[in-house]
Amino acid sequence: MTDERSSMPSDEQRSHSAAPNNGNPDDANPNEEPTNETDRTDSETTDTEGRTDADDEFTIADFHDASQQAGRPVLTAAAVARALEIPHEEASDRLETLADAGSIERLSVSTDPVVWYPSELEDLTDRERVIVFPKRREIVVDRPDQFTRAQLSQFAHLADANGEQGYRYVVRPADVWGTPHDSFDDLAQTMRQALGQRSADLEDWVESQWDRAHQFRLVTHEEGYTVLEAQSPEIMGNVARQKLDEEHVHAPISDTQDWVREGSEAAIKRILYEAGYPVQDHRELASGEALSIDLQVRLRDYQQTWVDRFGEAGEGVFVGPPGSGKTIAAMGAMARVEGETLVLVPSRDLAQQWADAILEYTTLEPEQVGQYHGGRKEVRPVTIATYQIAGMDRHRSLFDDREWGLVVFDECQHVPSDVYRRSTHLQSKHRLGLSASPIREDDRQTEIFTLVGPPIGTDWEALFDAGFVAEPELEIRYVPWGDEEQGNAYGSADGREKYRIAAKNRGKIDEVRYLLSAHPDSKALVFVDYLEQGRDLSDALDVPFVSGETPHHDRRRLLEEFRRDERDLLIISRVGDEGIDLPTADLAIIASGLGGSRRQGTQRAGRTMRPAGGALVYVLATRGTREEDFARKQLQHLGRKGLTVREQTVEGEEH
Known part of the structure; x- marks a missing residue:
């Protein structure tokens, strides 16, 4: 909203306010009763909520509300009467009372209506x-x-x-x-x-x-099996029994109850959610073996609020920008549950980071924390596994046989993917998701909240304002072609090939080199989507390129060197979009990126969102190509969260 700021009305404003009546009801004679008013007694009128005006004190706040509705700070009595739905004469009396108190001023011209404005117009703009x-x-x-x-x-x-x-x-x-x-x-x-x-x-x-949201619920029958209950026979017959089949339920128990097939609970919740009826999960699920765990770090106030809300609901998704401490808050949830915990992550690297963090920030011992993925096969009281492994049939029994008190879905925007969704059969008593941006380009993000739980979080702007997370500076830079040959190839290409050529524009190598030289003291990450482009940048800058082809031990070594400030520059492929924590990066250069994926834009920009501040994010787009629109789309989502996005056209002679 824009503010309408003004000091005392100028002579021109006064003349305009006092203009003759041209049919505008605001300009009606103050002594005339508006024709659309119904007859009411002077002493008492009743509004639409049953309150009596005689019982309500008219304050400067009411005047501000009327000003807000009218869209200007200078009002006639008729405008106030219409905004507050009171008779004109009563509005005049109330305005007189406010004027006597010094809250508003009056301006009267002999043949025209009286206009009113706040004594301190700044009150209208500052509140x-x-x-x-x-x-x-x-x-x-x-x-x-x-x-x-x-x-x-x-x-x-x-x-x-x-x-x-x-x-x-x-x-x-x-x-x-x-x-x-x-x-x-x-x-x-x-x-x-x-x-x-x-x-x-x-x-x-x-x-x-x-x-x-309260029409259906899952409950545990006294004999141990699960029952789907509806509030009425009508809602059960018209919704649940129309949407579900023998794959989901065995048979009706009554007009409002169905016997649920074991293992179909998640599917039932998803199907009814999509039909517009979320299911309340009141099952008596096993809590697993007790596990004593304490945090060795103090939670921030907003993190404690997340944990408290999770504790009340037993499920949910912590949503917050990178750097807001979702992992630490998740450990707070583990301490709240005090049960054996399974943590699902998208990558082996992130599994190691979780294991290290749990040992650093909690009282758990190394023999209590295990990893289960392609490199290690350990099932312990706290087990960190990859989504792929947990969803494979040959490994599923290992996780099913253990009763987990809590399942944590990290980077839970992966959950709706068919390969990851299979992991949600792990319907523990408590389910927790973590995500900086639970959005998906296939618009299936609602499934995240169906399969895991409702969103729990603090808006990004609040964390920026409080100083917990620093707002990075974002800039899209439109780069010219590096050579004529590539430009000609783009002109004759079709579809996806156009995007690939624009993304790999060799002119970006010079631009990356320029930006690095302009920020010589920064720790920088350069993101690419194409291996060939990453290798070209690596050769040109003599810098390691971390990709899916990099052996795990080399990848871990390079990232650790970056964390320890032994390296100040890395080139990263898509493996850096999620599951890699780079807490000290203060410069990110996005040389190419997945056709404007909103989630990818959030993740990459998020690598610089840390309390220290001063972070910079540059997105490079080849000038005059579809990349321009993709870059804008990629950062549009961040702009809506309160971040400022600039645009800059790079001229050939700039460097």
């Missing part, structure tokens, strides 16, 4: 303001404080964050389904605290979604 659009289920907030943002995060999704333009929240069904409240009344109270008002239309819609 927190909330505007609700019930039909669109959107909430726009200007200058929200931390309390408001914390309340909004419990039932709404932060879609856009821009300090100058305000914050735009969207209330989606999934946000209501995953709210941490025990009753709709509790949720409604949170909404009113966040909005500063009651939005009847929005609350009605939220209540309808709340009801949908």
Whole structure:
């Protein structure tokens, strides 16, 4: 939202405000009653919520609300009457009272209406303001404080964050389904605290979604098997029994209960979620063997909030930018559960990092922590395994035979992939996901919350403001062709080949060399999507190239040297997008990237998001090609989270 700032109205403004009536109801004679007003007594009128105006004190805040609705700080009594839905005469009386108190000023021209404006117009621009659009289920907030943002995060999704333009929240069904409240009344109270008002239309819609989220639940029968229960025979017959078949349930038990086939619980939850009916999971799942574990590091306040919300729900996904400490918070959840834990990760490298971190930050001993992947086969009280291994039939029994108190899905945006989804049969008592950006280009991200749990997190802007995570500077640089031959090849190519040629533009080698020389003291990562491009950069810069072809022991050695400041530059392929923690990187150069994947943009930029600050991210795009649009798309998602994105055209003579 833009602010309408002004000091005391100028003569020109006053003349305009006092212009003759041209049919605008705001310019009506203040002594005339608006024709659309119904007859009401002067002493008492009743608004749409049953309150009496006589019982309500009219304050400067009410004037600000009317100003906000009218879109200007100078109002007539008619505008106030319309905004507050009160008679014109009563609006005039209230304005007079505020003027006598010194809160507003009046300006009267003999033949024209009186106009009113705040004594201190800055009051209008400095205060927190909330505007609700019930039909669109959107909430726009200007200058929200931390309390408001914390309340909004419990039932709404932060879609856009821009300090100058305000914050735009969207209330989606999934946000209501995953709210941490025990009753709709509790949720409604949170909404009113966040909005500063009651939005009847929005609350009605939220209540309808709340009801949908409580139509089905999975429970454990006294004889040990699982039962799907519905709130009514109608919802069971019209939804569950239409969507599910013998693959999911054995037979009906009653009009509202079905006997669930063992192992089909995750599929049932996914199918009904997709039908718009999330399932409450109230099964008496095994907690596994007890495991005493304590953290040896203090959680930040927001991390503790994540853990507390997870503890209440027993499931969820920690969502926060890279560097916000999701792994540490997950260890806090492990300490809360105090049960044997299985951690699923996308790569062997990340498995090692998890094992090292658990030993560093918890009281667990080395013999209690194992890894299970292509290089090692250890099943221990805390086991870190790769998704691929956990989803393979020949290994599945090893994990099934042990009752896990907690299963952690790291980088859980992988979960909807068919190969990874097989790991979700591990339906432990507690399930926790971790993700910086739980979005997918195939739009299957809702399955993450179905198979793992609802999102739990703090908006990125709040962490930037608090200084827990530093906001990097992002810049797209449009680079000219390095030679005429490549440019001609691009012009005659088709489809995907065009993108490949633009991505491998040899002019980017000179640009990378220029950027590195411009930041000589930075620790830098150069990301590429094509092995040939990585090898060319490696040869040109005489720098190691880390890719999927790099042996694990060499990859681990190079990354460790980078962490220990023994190296200040590495070239990384897609293996660096996820599962590699590079906490001291302060410069990232994205030389090419997967056609604008939002998740990849988040992960790569996130390699510089650490508390130290001063980080820079450059995205290189070949000028005049489809790469320009891809680069914008890749960073658009980050721009909506509050990061500033600049654009720069590189001229040939610049270097």
